């Protein structure tokens with residue numbers, strides 16, 4: 001029998017490759033725009049008809065191509081942007097694969113006209129379904145003009161698969177906007193069916209955003225700017241009060257490439273914390289500039305994803321920068337207790353010279369004074385280290401230091417509460433109690449989550465959480481993927497008190513659950529754990545036990561809206577202030593807000 005394997009003709013190979021790169025008119029628009037950007041253009045015009053189904057015409061004033069290059073550009077793996085494998089790690093151009101032009105030419109009728117600035121005449125190439133129809137010299141403007149007609153003319157199935165004109169037009173506009181936001185220094189216009197949709201002059205980033213969204217956006221933007229040794233971040237976030245009800249205005253660019261990154265999205269939106277109104281989404285337009293050697297852009301066919309070498313640091317920098325920006329523009333809550341360390345920008349990375357540490361000297365300190373021995377002072381310092389200066393000030397403003405305050409009892413009741421009676425609940429959500437010099441407002445759910453989180457962490461470490469055995473073991477059937485996840489986390493959740501046993505294909509039997517989980521809730525709880533574990537693992541890349549502990553704390557905490565008796569409230573506060581980090585919610589937000597007498601007085605002066 002003869003051999004049966006043979007190489008596919010280029011035209012077929014290109015058509016197959018096109019399936020990955022060009023899925024719809026918008027993908028062709030993206031590729032052509034990126035080529036125009038890479039060509040160093042200062043002006044790019046896009047003209048489309050029927051949402052790009054009939055015509056996509058991109059005209060630039062970039063470097064143009066020679067006669068040979070104008071033909072070569074339709075060859076597979078033909079590129080002027082890289083030469084060798086190492087070049088992949090110094091990429092600053094949008095393209096590098098040499099795939100886009102042959103892919104487009106394989107599935108459309110293309111007319112290319114191009115002239116380099118120093119050449120007298122240009123060249124015109126007509127290519128149809130990967131077949132060159134003609135090439136000739138023409139007189140044309142310096143730069144390149146590429147007209148892509150009748151996309152998928154030779155693949156009816158694909159053409160029929162396209163969505164309605166408005167849908168496809170929306171995709172085209174989206175791609176156009178992404179490039180427009182990535183490259184404000186390039187004048188760009190978009191015309192659809194003879195109508196002008198956008199006309200953007202050369203501008204800076206702020207002007208470009210305002211140009212795209214309207215003049216009222218000017219006052220909505222909070223600048224974000226941070227320079228570190230790992231990366232620079234610049235751009236804007238939307239003021240929370242203008243947050244939109246739809247997730248639309250979220251743009252992240254890495255070295256001017258629009259990318260989708262759930263992990264960094266989490267960093268950015270996380271920095272907004274509770275500033276956003278319910279059911280609304282943070283807006284952001286951020287540019288990250290990073291050494292290309294520290295990222296890999298070659299991981300997705302449409303090049304909309306990048307892999308960072310040091311993902312965690314990038315996360316930390318992005319989150320801290322946004323948080324700082326929001327804080328600086330005083331749209332962040334005034335009181336910001338200790339921030340999670342993971343979110344601080346490592347000092348070594350900050351470009352600005354480090355500030356000299358301020359040594360706080362207690363000028364009143366008298367070693368012979370009875371109640372405050374140096375040892376006690378040191379203890380207090382330890383106790384407050386890691387607590388924001390604001391809280392320290394609060395403590396120090398107390399006229400008399402509580403005598404019973406020790407490392408074990410921390411913010412114990414004598415110090416915190418004037419009396420048991422003065423504690424009440426507001427809106428079944430906040431606990432309010434009196435300080436000697438003001439009020440404390442505690443978010444009950446956040447507080448309880450913190451308590452449980454620390455408790456579960458300890459249990460995990462000890463590996464012996466109390467378990468309540470079920471009288472009637474339940475069978476939990478799972479999807480294959482979830483089953484695998486549960487298998488993976490089973491040893492960890494066992495230490496929290498879960499007693500689960502594999503039971504045939506894709507099922508577990510629940511023999512026991514942690515003591516504080518209400519009966520009847522077991523299945524839901526485990527499903528939630530799996531779900532949150534999946535989400536957080538992919539997004540956060542954080543420690544597995546940490547993810548599980550957080551999820552558990554979140555799922556089993558008492559919720560806002562629950563009425564609490566004064567006794568329960570007091571118990572909650574006692575437990576909270578016995579925590580390692582009582583002021584920090586498990587999302588990095590605050591559990592407690594203080595209002596000092598001074599602040600209250602100030603309110604009445606206005």
Ligand SMILES: Nc1ncnc2c1ncn2[C@@H]1O[C@H](COP(=O)(O)OP(=O)(O)OP(=O)(O)O)[C@@H](O)[C@H]1O
Pocket residue numbers: 031035036038039060062063064065073074078079080081094095096097098099100101102143144
């Ligand atoms: N508008 C243009 N102006 C000048 N040169 C262009 C233009 N468009 C394409 N080229 C040339 O054609 C080559 C092939 O383009 P193509 O888009 O296929 O590949 P690429 O941009 O190198 O990589 P990728 O497939 O990742 O986009 C480019 O490397 C570039 O040299």
Ligand SMILES: [Mg+2]
Pocket residue numbers: 031034035094095096100101
């Ligand atoms: Mg390209």
